[in-house]
Amino acid sequence: MSGGKPTSSDAEEDIGTGFLIDHNGDLLTNAHVVGSATTVQVSGDNRQFVGRVIDADQLDDLAIVRIPAPKSLQPLPLGSVKSLQPGSLVIAIGNPFELTSSVSSGIVSGLNRSMSESNGHVMNGMIQTDAPLNPGNSGGPLLNAAGQVVGINTLIESPIEGSIGIGFAIPIDRFIQLEPELLSGKPIAHAWLGIEGMDIDSLMQQALHLPVSSGVYVTEVAQGGPAAKAGLRGDSNAAKLNSLSQSANPYAALKGNGDIIIGIDGKSVSSIEQLTQYINQDDPGQTVVLTVLRGGKTLHVRVTLGTWPSGQNP
Numbered sequence: 001m002s003g004g005k006p007t008s009s010d011a012e013e014d015i016g017t018g019f020l021i022d023h024n025g026d027l028l029t030n031a032h033v034v035g036s037a038t039t040v041q042v043s044g045d046n047r048q049f050v051g052r053v054i055d056a057d058q059l060d061d062l063a064i065v066r067i068p069a070p071k072s073l074q075p076l077p078l079g080s081v082k083s084l085q086p087g088s089l090v091i092a093i094g095n096p097f098e099l100t101s102s103v104s105s106g107i108v109s110g111l112n113r114s115m116s117e118s119n120g121h122v123m124n125g126m127i128q129t130d131a132p133l134n135p136g137n138s139g140g141p142l143l144n145a146a147g148q149v150v151g152i153n154t155l156i157e158s159p160i161e162g163s164i165g166i167g168f169a170i171p172i173d174r175f176i177q178l179e180p181e182l183l184s185g186k187p188i189a190h191a192w193l194g195i196e197g198m199d200i201d202s203l204m205q206q207a208l209h210l211p212v213s214s215g216v217y218v219t220e221v222a223q224g225g226p227a228a229k230a231g232l233r234g235d236s237n238a239a240k241l242n243s244l245s246q247s248a249n250p251y252a253a254l255k256g257n258g259d260i261i262i263g264i265d266g267k268s269v270s271s272i273e274q275l276t277q278y279i280n281q282d283d284p285g286q287t288v289v290l291t292v293l294r295g296g297k298t299l300h301v302r303v304t305l306g307t308w309p310s311g312q313n314p
Contacts, residue, residue: 063182121190200214
């Protein structure tokens with residue numbers, strides 16, 4: 001399948017992988033494989049097909065491509081990430097470096113990993129595997145020992161644009177959750193809070209004299225975004241944050257007067273990863289209650305989540 005996407009090392013690939021999920025000729029792949037194309041070339045069953053892109057969800061990196069599939073092509077059975085644990089055997093199928101129908105195997109190295117995308121969105125629940133993945137594997141199935149699809153191979157973490165034993169797959173459960181919307185071709189809306197923040201640790205607490213050693217320190221709120229409308233406050237020195245990388249003290253540009261988020265809907269929050277995991281489970285228009293520390297007081301701030309605009313942070 002033709003397409004292209006930067007992996008985590010910003011390399012691009014021209015070949016991706018997809019797999020049949022039903023008897024209607026629907027293939028599941030990564031959104032980055034199809035890119036902005038409306039049709040793609042698909043090879044399978046020793047034949048060439050023109051596939052029509054039904055839908056592509058860029059934030060979840062999932063896409064559906066429909067082909068006139070012959071009856072000889074059978075869909076793969078779908079499983080669940082719940083069948084996995086660290087050490088479980090997994091098998092990856094794909095077209096690495098255009099070597100079609102290549103199979104590699106390995107184990108589950110970790111579960112529920114989070115990966116930040118270049119647009120600030122965080123993909124949660126990722127499967128980490130040491131099964132060799134390379135450019136061209138994107139969009140291919142990750143199978144468990146029973147032959148069920150448990151993940152969609154999506155990226156590698158590598159400075160050399162090749163497999164070094166750290167690959168990531170989107171859990172198939174996320175696709176199953178979104179399947180009706182993807183097959184209908186409806187745009188998928190993602191919830192947006194509209195902040196930029198930093199994880200608080202003991203060093204940051206000491207440097208900025210913060211009252212807690214964990215939580216999300218709000219450095220900036222998006223102008224006109226949901227958090228700003230609800231009255232959340234960022235650090236008053238947010239404009240100077242670009243100088244952080246040049247400073248020996250990573251907190252030198254911070255004033256220390258930004259809000260601190262320590263909870264959402266009664267659940268504790270200790271990191272941006274945890275906060276975005278909760279937000280990703282919500283829908284635009286839904287109201288959440290943030291527990292916020294400000295000036296020695298604990299506030300409960302009601303925020304009506306917006307719809308994620310392109311190029312924005314969580």
